[in-house]
Amino acid sequence: MNALLSLNDEAKIDLKSTLLNHCFSVKKEQIEELNASLASIKDAVESNDKSSAGDKHETSRENANQTLLIYGAQRKKAMEDLMLLHMIKPDVLYDKVQTGAVVVMNELVLYIAEMSDRLIIDNVVFNIVPPNGPLLKEINGRGAGHTFTFNNRNYQIIAVF
Numbered sequence: 415m416n417a418l419l420s421l422n423d424e425a426k427i428d429l430k431s432t433l434l435n436h437c438f439s440v441k442k443e444q445i446e447e448l449n450a451s452l453a454s455i456k457d458a459v460e461s462n463d464k465s466s467a468g469d470k471h472e473t474s475r476e477n478a479n480q481t482l483l484i485y486g487a488q489r490k491k492a493m494e495d496l497m498l499l500h501m502i503k504p505d506v507l508y509d510k511v512q513t514g515a516v517v518v519m520n521e522l523v524l525y526i527a528e529m530s531d532r533l534i535i536d537n538v539v540f541n542i543v544p545p546n547g548p549l550l551k552e553i554n555g556r557g558a559g560h561t562f563t564f565n566n567r568n569y570q571i572i573a574v575f
Contacts, residue, residue, distance in 0.1 A: 417536065418516070418518050418538065421575075423507060426575045429516065429535070433540060437527045437528075437531070440529060440531055441492055442496070448485055448488055448489040448492060452485050455481055458478060459475060459482075495528040499528055501513075502527060508574055509557050510555050510556065511526065511555060511556050513528075517573075518572045518574070519572060520572060521569060523539065523541065524540070524541050524542075524543050524549075525542045526544075527545075530542060530543060556571055557571065557574055558572060558573050
């Protein structure tokens with residue numbers, strides 16, 4: 415974590431770009447997987463329509479429709495998340511916690527983006543957390559020096575960029 419504190423502005427921007435690109439990759443992969451699942455289920459429903467009849471068919475069709483609704487909602491959310499990721503400007507350095515910021519704390523390093531994930535870069539674990547998560551509600555808009563307790567642990571924000 416100490417290495418993060420000594421980064422110049424250009425290195426901070428490069429790091430933020432790397433983190434954002436990782437988020438884009440994960441979201442796009444998630445959307446592709448959901449698209450493939452939706453297509454597969456639709457194909458299965460269509461082939462069942464051609465070869466089945468009766469109560470079992472109706473139950474199977476209803477289950478498939480429910481699954482389509484669930485996957486469709488997940489895809490919609492992933493697409494919305496991707497749109498929000500496109501709004502992040504990695505070349506902007508922040509001094510307060512907000513979407514697109516890297517937050518260096520005494521025990522954690524966070525990157526605020528519309529997803530939950532982890533990425534290790536140069537032996538530093540970056541916890542990618544959504545801006546509406548419980549931890550962010552505690553620190554949103556705060557800057558370096560802010561101390562707080564979360565889940566019975568004490569934290570201090572050391573740097574934000």
